[in-house]
Amino acid sequence: MLEIKRANQADAQAAFDIRLLAIRSQCIGAYTRDQMMLWTRGNAQDGYNALMDKPFYLGWVNDEPVVTGMLDLSNNEVGAIFVLPGYTGRRYGKAMLDHLEALARTLNIEQLVLDATLNAATFYRRYGYVGHDEAIYHSPSGLQLACIPMVKRLS
Template sequence: MEKHFYLGCIQGEPVATGMLDLDNSEIGAIFVLPGFMQQGIGLKMLSHLECLARELGLKAVNLDATLNATDFYRRCGFVGDEPAVYHAPSGLQLACVPMAKRL
């Protein structure tokens, strides 16, 4: 199981997270603190993860987008429209939209 986790920091303070799971070609855990949203930080994290995926030989990536993030991912080239439910290991269930992108 190979997962790459990243923190996005501003002046040494973590403000964003992101993860690439090579076993499932999955991008996940992209979160930006509310006070830092709309500044391009999420886009930079996503671009970094996509670049890493390409460098490691992945031809496509997928993710489960929360409903408030689907437009962001569509603007970044992801496709997917079917609603689903994400089941977290903790038992939490979240509405989501599975999406994919060819690299």
């Protein structure tokens, strides 16, 4: 059974590793190998650990972290939903999304936004997010990736 808990600094590398493995296994075909390698270079101490200070969550199964997710309150944005390979297809990504949306509702957030990776847009559409036009995501590291900006009204 999945247990979702708030992450802390000690969880940063595990969260980074889930992200790295998820991108490298689930984004094949949506992005080039070079893009994926650039996107996942480094380690948590290169800046990813700063996300642990936001409402960042890990989902655990049998004491193993298997899914991540974050709610960026400064932008009312859902982000960092990544599922560890080997745990996909078990609705853990959906459980994390539900958790973040429930948190947003308790904070009286009426609308959430996100930048979906090209391979994840269908997932988000299935759960009420709207958006079809491609845009370019500019990461803090300078990487530019195609994405699909999406929005969902919660009220």
